[in-house]
Every structure is written in structure tokens, then in C-alpha cells.
Amino acid sequence: MQPDAANAPSRRLARVAGHLNPQMKEEGGAPALRPAACRAKGGAPGFKVAILGAAGGIGQPLSLLMKTNPLVSVLHLYDVVNTPGVTADISHMDTTAVVRGFLGAQQLDAALTGMDLVIIPAGLPRKPGMTRDDLFNKNAGIVRMLCEGVARCCPNAIVNLISNPVNSTVPIAAEVFKKAGTYNPKRLLGVTTLDVVRANTFVAEVLGVDPRDVSVPVVGGHAGVTILPLLSQVTPPSSFTQEEIKYLTNRIQNGGTEVVEAKAGAGSATLSMAFAAAKFGDACLRAMRGEAGIVECSYVASEVTELPFFASKVRLGRSGAEEILPLGPLNDFERVGLEAAKKELSESIQKGIAFMNK
Numbered sequence: 001m002q003p004d005a006a007n008a009p010s011r012r013l014a015r016v017a018g019h020l021n022p023q024m025k026e027e028g029g030a031p032a033l034r035p036a037a038c039r040a041k042g043g044a045p046g047f048k049v050a051i052l053g054a055a056g057g058i059g060q061p062l063s064l065l066m067k068t069n070p071l072v073s074v075l076h077l078y079d080v081v082n083t084p085g086v087t088a089d090i091s092h093m094d095t096t097a098v099v100r101g102f103l104g105a106q107q108l109d110a111a112l113t114g115m116d117l118v119i120i121p122a123g124l125p126r127k128p129g130m131t132r133d134d135l136f137n138k139n140a141g142i143v144r145m146l147c148e149g150v151a152r153c154c155p156n157a158i159v160n161l162i163s164n165p166v167n168s169t170v171p172i173a174a175e176v177f178k179k180a181g182t183y184n185p186k187r188l189l190g191v192t193t194l195d196v197v198r199a200n201t202f203v204a205e206v207l208g209v210d211p212r213d214v215s216v217p218v219v220g221g222h223a224g225v226t227i228l229p230l231l232s233q234v235t236p237p238s239s240f241t242q243e244e245i246k247y248l249t250n251r252i253q254n255g256g257t258e259v260v261e262a263k264a265g266a267g268s269a270t271l272s273m274a275f276a277a278a279k280f281g282d283a284c285l286r287a288m289r290g291e292a293g294i295v296e297c298s299y300v301a302s303e304v305t306e307l308p309f310f311a312s313k314v315r316l317g318r319s320g321a322e323e324i325l326p327l328g329p330l331n332d333f334e335r336v337g338l339e340a341a342k343k344e345l346s347e348s349i350q351k352g353i354a355f356m357n358k
């Protein structure tokens with residue numbers, strides 16, 4: 001080898017070094033790679049996904065799981081703390097997605113620009129003794145600010161909203177998008193997948209079968225009595241005693257509280273939630289790619305009941321929630337549950353809308 005050649009900077013290394021994110025370095029963070037220059041070689045281009053609240057209890061394992069998703073080509077990790085470390089760590093995983101970190105409000109727009117899917121687990125979690133609604137005062141403002149960013153920078157992105165109280169934060173997000181003139185109800189999806197994941201698990205335990213073979217529709221909303229599992233519609237078709245129905249309904253409705261109490265002040269469900277959000281995010285991406293027949297439960301703008309938002313089965317497509325499926329036949333127990341769910345949901349929806357219009 002010529003001495004000159006040995007001393008010349010490697011073109012390949014220069015390419016990587018040249019793509020350090022100077023903003024992250026200025027703020028004392030670890031360097032990150034610019035996505036545009038670092039597209040996966042050979043594979044399909046994939047989707048650009050942002051996670052807002054990526055350094056949190058849900059955000060970190062969710063970032064890890066989305067980094068393993070082959071449909072993701074670029075993964076933007078945004079938070080107001082700790083993204084340099086999380087980004088450096090996750091970026092070393094030898095999977096396709098290129099990871100880039102963004103820290104603090106001044107980098108929100110850069111995090112969101114060009115995104116196809118935005119997943120939002122930012123906000124405070126519950127402690128024992130709190131309801132999800134007790135999080136409203138803190139999380140409403142966070143969701144508003146982040147959704148204003150979505151409206152500015154990626155108005156056509158599909159949004160998966162996790163931050164609690166979901167029953168109110170989804171209406172808040174809808175109002176933000178309406179005010180910005182970017183609202184498309186198909187693109188705003190409240191994540192209730194954890195309720196379905198729990199329902200599948202608990203029902204499978206009772207039936208003594210593999211939870212992967214069980215599918216329980218869970219409708220209504222995402223808090224207490226608004227979480228309404230439709231055990232009469234479980235697949236494969238299964239019958240339950242009245243005692244089993246009461247036990248399962250109660251356990252599914254209070255699954256979040258079960259975890260909050262077990263964690264005894266250290267937060268709420270994070271790992272199972274990350275699993276559920278990754279599952280739902282993957283379903284959205286597959287639908288956006290054109291895969292047909294993808295049906296998931298989600299809390300969306302809806303005409304299934306008289307309420308403006310309701311969780312039910314939705315058919316996902318290229319543009320998000322393309323069809324809201326009807327509830328199907330309910331038994332007497334479920335009809336009573338539906339009335340209780342609607343009463344509480346109505347108040348939570350109004351609270352969200354009022355927050356945006358005060």
C-alpha cells in the first residue's frame with residue numbers, strides 16, 4: 001500500500017464521521033447518524049418512525065422493539081431527557097433501522113420532519129391510589145405540545161397515542177389537529193392494544209390454551225369500566241361461566257392498576273405496554289405498506305355509538321383507520337357494561353375538548 005493511501009482518511013469512515021449529528025454533540029449528547037445518508041442497503045426503503053418520550057419506561061423498550069422491526073428504515077428517538085444515551089445504546093443493534101436521537105423542545109421539529117408514523121408514550125405514569133384521569137393536568141399539555149409539532153412537521157403521519165388518560169388525550173390531539181387544519185380522523189389512533197394483550201392472556205389462562213391462539217375484542221376506552229372486553233365474541237368461540245365472566249372482566253379492567261400496585265410507586269406497565277405498542281405499530285406499518293385484512297382494536301373517532309370517540313375493531317389500511325367495524329351482538333352483561341363505559345367516556349371526552357377550547 002502507498003504511504004499516502006495509508007494516511008488518507010478512509011472514504012467509508014469519513015462518510016460515517018461526517019454524519020455525526022452536531023446538535024446532539026453540542027448538547028453533550030452522544031453523536032448520532034443522519035438517516036438520509038444511511039439508508040439500509042439493498043432492502044426496501046421502509047418507513048420513518050418517531051418515538052416521542054423515547055427515554056421513558058415505555059419509550060426505551062419500545063425503541064428497542066421498533067429497532068428490530070424490518071419495516072422501519074429510520075427511527076427518531078425524542079425526549080426531553082436522556083436521548084443521547086438511549087440512542088447510542090440502541091444504535092449499536094445490528095438491525096436495519098438507522099437511529100437518530102433528539103433532545104429537548106428545540107429539536108422536536110427536526111425529530112418529526114418527514115416521519116410516516118409517530119408513536120407517543122410521553123408523559124407521567126400513575127402511582128398507587130391515582131386514576132388515569134389524575135394524570136390529565138400534566139399530560140394534557142405535553143400531548144398538546146407534541147401534537148402541535150406533528151401538525152407543523154409531519155401532518156400526514158399516522159399517530160399512535162399512548163399517553164394517559166387516553167380517553168381524553170385522543171380528543172385533545174384531534175382538537176390540536178383541527179385547529180391546525182390538518183385533522184384526518186383516520187390518522188389518529190389511541191393505543192388500547194394492552195387491554196387486548198391482557199385479555200388474551202387472562203382468557204387463555206382460564207381456557208388452558210396458548211394466548212397466541214386467542215383473540216378478545218376489547219371496546220370502549222382505556223380506563224376502568226370504559227375497558228369493555230366482549231367475552232361473547234372471543235375467538236375461538238368459547239363459553240364461560242358467570243363467575244368466570246365476572247373474574248375476567250374485572251381483571252382486564254383493572255390490569256393497569258394490578259401493575260401499578262405491584263410496582264408500588266415505581267410507575268405503571270412499561271414492558272407489556274412496549275410489547276403491545278410494538279405490536280400495534282407493526283400492524284399500522286404493515287397496513288401502510290398495503291397488507292390487507294389487518295384488524296386491531298383502537299380508540300378512534302367513531303360513529304359506532306353516539307360518542308365522538310370509541311375503541312372498537314378497526315380495519316387498518318394505507319391511510320390509517322380505514323373502516324370502523326360495528327360492535328356486533330352483545331349479551332345482557334355486555335350491554336350493561338356498555339352503558340357504564342359510555343357514561344364515563346363521555347365525561348373524559350368532554351374534558352379533553354374543553355381543555356383545548358378554554
Ligand SMILES: NC(=O)C1=CN([C@@H]2O[C@H](COP(=O)(O)OP(=O)(O)OC[C@H]3O[C@@H](n4cnc5c(N)ncnc54)[C@H](O)[C@@H]3O)[C@@H](O)[C@H]2O)C=CC1
Nearest residue numbers: 053055056057058079080121122123124125162163164273
Ligand atoms: N395506553 C396505554 O395502554 C398505556 C399508557 N401508559 C401511559 O404512557 C405514559 C408514559 O408512561 P411511562 O413510560 O411509564 O412513563 P415514564 O415517566 O417512565 O416516561 C415518560 C417519558 O416521557 C418524557 N416526557 C415528558 N415530557 C415530555 C415532553 N414534553 N416531550 C417528550 N417527552 C416527554 C419523560 O422525560 C419520560 O422519559 C404515561 O402517561 C402512562 O400512563 C402506560 C401504560 C399503558
Ligand SMILES: O=C([O-])CC(=O)C(=O)O
Nearest residue numbers: 126194255256257268269
Ligand atoms: O394503568 C396505568 O396507569 C397504565 C395503563 O394505562 C395500563 O397499564 O393499562
